[in-house]
Amino acid sequence: MRAARTNHAWAGRIRTRSNGRARVLRLLLALCALPAVFATATPAHATDTTPDTRATTAAPARGADPAPDTQAAYLADRLRENPVHVTDQLPREVPRSTAPDFARLAKKTGLPTYLLVLPMQNSTDGKELLGAVHDRLGRDGLYVLIEGTDVAEATAYGVRAPAEAALTVTRYELAYDAGPLLSFERFVDVIAQGEEKAASRAEAAREKYRDEEPAEMYIGPSDRQNQSFLTGILLTGVPLSILLLAAYARRGRTGKPALRLMVPGVALLSAAAIALTAPVVFDETRSSAARLPTPAEMSARVERVAAGLKQDPVYADPESPRVLDARQRDRLHERIRDFRRSDGGGPVYISLVPQTPESESAGDPDLFAAAVHAKVGGDGVYIVADPDDGTIDVLNHGLRLDSSHLSFDLPDSLTLGDSRADEADDHLLGERLDRLMTFLDETPRTDRPQSEPAPAAAPRAADEHTLPALYSTDFWPGLFVGAFAALLLTGLVAGATWIVRGLWRRHSPEPEPFDSLPFTAPTQPSTSYLRRTAYAELTALGAQFTGPNDRGGRSGDLLDAALLLVDGDPGRTRRPGVDPATLVAVIVLARTGRAARTGRPSNLCCGVNPLHGPAEHRHHVRVTADGNRRRLLPVCAPCHDTAVAEPGGIPGRLLKLPDPALGNTRLPYYDITDSPLTAVPDGIGRLVDRVRGAAGVH
Structure with missing residues (x-):
């Protein structure tokens, strides 16, 4: 096409050179125009x-x-x-x-x-x-x-x-x-x-910004709830802590009346300062940069589609790629006419329009179809086909069709597509819509017209991007939590802290407490939990060896591998700088080493959650809540029972860790590619080899 424009410009320059070449020019232009006539x-x-x-x-x-x-x-x-x-x-x-x-x-x-x-x-x-x-x-x-x-x-x-x-x-x-x-x-x-x-x-x-993302410009409703919750905690927790700690400090003592009156004043001032400062610190009012649309803007697309359907029962969004060719459109028109003339049939309206969360219906095809039905003003079967993701939704509004059959008996190959549809640019929508018309022809008829129930309204655009007030939502529960936190803090200051520290110092050199370490295996552990557990498990394993010469055998290899992850210093597990995936690897190696030390060696660790301990089977398990993607993993006995009895429960049991590259987003441990934990499904021996290879030890 760009070559055609160049040819026209070049021909124009030739025309100015002499009148004798005009005929040649006209001939060239005629030849250039021939493809356009027949294209x-x-x-x-x-x-x-x-x-x-x-x-x-x-x-x-x-x-x-x-x-x-x-x-x-x-x-x-x-x-x-x-x-x-x-x-x-x-x-x-x-x-x-x-x-x-x-x-x-x-x-x-x-x-x-x-x-x-x-x-x-x-x-x-x-x-x-x-x-x-x-x-x-x-x-x-x-x-x-x-x-x-x-x-x-x-x-x-x-x-x-x-x-x-x-x-x-x-x-x-x-x-x-x-x-x-x-x-x-x-x-x-x-x-x-x-x-x-x-x-x-x-x-x-x-x-x-190669290794970091710019800070987010807006907060979401959950962040505002956290702010409200924190404000409530501080508003009661800080003043009550001042009062209770001051009362504990002067227990058994006599003080001047002026000092006793000062404490309530300080508590009251702290509450006032928090109440006045919180709205200044948490001053966000919107959750995005979106502007408030007018009612006309919220209905513009529905009106456009409805107007198109009144002219043609098959409406293709002109802003989207074309997914139906002329033959497929003609075929659909013929099928629609036949269905309309059939017993119990009626009009069919097909909208090939993308459904996005930013649309007037917030991506809900049922809501979109109901709005289009109201604008068209005629009963019929309303079909919403998304040309972008290939999904198809069918809704009956006022025809004598069995709506339950349409809702529950439609095959997924029609509504969602199959692997062939996923690979095709047009999602095979023409073929699937033709099969859908056959399904409509075979749908049982009823004595009376049926209609879909009214769908839930979409979120109001005015509220969707506006944050709730600071003193609302979780602010009120925060007040009660703040009072409880003040009582808890006072109790800790009174004695629990020094008792816990004393017991820790007294028993930390002995291996007995570590032999009875509590076994826990959360699915989304916090970093502080992983630090405590990694330090305890690694220290317990190290205490079972009498000296460096006693580090032979499998348990010694596991201890050495765990120490390689923390540069030989167990104390590093308690300090910032060690990522969660490395801490989990330390825990797995230490627990396996302790099991081997007691005569219970195992080379397989549960691939669903390595913190579960040894695995007994290998099983294909579902690893995502959406879809049916499976993976062959070693599983412990409880996970094996879950995989057999309730396959959909396995994704909820997967160990998920925060990925440093994605901020707070949690991924299954084996998807964190720069972690040695990716070797866990292949066995503990493979994990040890991965750790040694990363440290350059052979």
């Missing part, structure tokens, strides 16, 4: 004067073959009307009222800038889409694609712009919750700096 696609070169450009985006008549790049043609037409196109499918995150702000920012580039704000599309390559839109529009400039809330792609056509550097800076410098407007503003600022400065800034951002 099924629309012309590659589109300008404002091209007469049929917008006709390519109109809904084709039944039986006509729509343009193969309908999505690009539609988006090109939107950009021809306005260089900034904001979809109507993301009102909760990017309402269309933000278009003027995007346009204002786009002017700062100093270049012709064309911006598309679209839903996230897993099946579409952003760079290819921008190229196709540019070829359709026929205008050079900077083309930018925002998917969801992030600047996803940018390409310069016919102009010089540091698009790649600007993308790098935006992705590295901003937190994931920065929002589309701030992301585009940062992108535009880098473009305006020029190529040299933009390249330097991109390299600096890449180096600075």
Whole structure:
């Protein structure tokens, strides 16, 4: 297509050289035009004067073959009307009222800038889409694609712009919750700096944030609940602690009346200071950068789809890739007509529209179908097919069809697809929708019309991104916890602390207490628990050896491997710097060594949770709550019983640890790739080899 535009420009220059070459020029132009006459696609070169450009985006008549790049043609037409196109499918995150702000920012580039704000599309390559839109529009400039809330792609056509550097800076410098407007503003600022400065800034951002993420800009409702809970604890815990500790300190003593009156005053001042300071420290009011959409923006997409369904019972979202060809559309139209004429049948409305959490229905296809049904105003079967993930939902509104049959007997191969559908770009939606029509033909009829129950309302957009007040939610439970914490603190200060420390000093040199260490195996252990347990287990194993010459055999090898993980110092397990995965490896090695010392050796450790101890079987177990992904793991007796009796319970028993690369996100221990724990499913011997190899010991 770009070659065609070059040929036209070259022919124009030839025309100016002499009139004698005009005939040759006309012949060349005629030859260049022949492919366009016979091609099924629309012309590659589109300008404002091209007469049929917008006709390519109109809904084709039944039986006509729509343009193969309908999505690009539609988006090109939107950009021809306005260089900034904001979809109507993301009102909760990017309402269309933000278009003027995007346009204002786009002017700062100093270049012709064309911006598309679209839903996230897993099946579409952003760079290819921008190229196709540019070829359709026929205008050079900077083309930018925002998917969801992030600047996803940018390409310069016919102009010089540091698009790649600007993308790098935006992705590295901003937190994931920065929002589309701030992301585009940062992108535009880098473009305006020029190529040299933009390249330097991109390299600096890449180096600075290579191993860390920028701090989040907003907090969520759970964070606000934690803030409220902490405020409540402090508001009662601190004043009560002052009163109780002061009373304990002067127990059995007589003090001046002025001093006795000072303590309540200090407690009251501390409560007032906390009550006044907490709203200043926890001053967040919103959980995201999203603006509040208007009611018209929240209903725009539903109205668009309903209007399309009134014209054609098969509506394909023009902003999404085409998943039905002309033959499949004709087939669906024929099946819909036959079903409508059948006994107990009726209208069928198919919406090929993506369902995203940012849409008016918050990604709920039942809610979307109910809204479309209300706008269309006619009963029928409403089918919602997502062209992005390939899911299909079927809802009966007012036909004499057995709704329970539609709800419970639809095969997963129709609603969710199979492996073939997952691998296909179109998710085989045409084939599956045709099979779905056969299923509708065979659905039992009822004496009276049936309808789906009204779905639960979606969250209010006004509340979705607004944080609750600080003095609400968990603030009230925090008050009671604070009072209890004050009592507990006073008791600890009175005697529990020195008793525990005394017992620890008295018995720590002896191995007996460690032989009876409590056996615990949490699924999501805290770092403090892992430090305490690793130190206790490692110290207990070391105390069972009389000296360095006694470190022979399997238990000695396990002790040496555990010490390699902490550089030979058991005390390192109690100090920051040792990651949770390493602490778990120390515990596993130490416990296995102690078992071998007592004559109970085992080479297999439970692969579901290594803290469970020795394994007795190998079993294919489910390792994810969503889906049916399985893995062959050694399992202990309780995990084996669970895998047989309740396979879905295994994911809840998996040991999950925080991944340093992902912050607080917890992963199954064997997915933390830089940890020796990945060798646990292969046996304790493999774990020892992995530890020795990492330490350079053979």
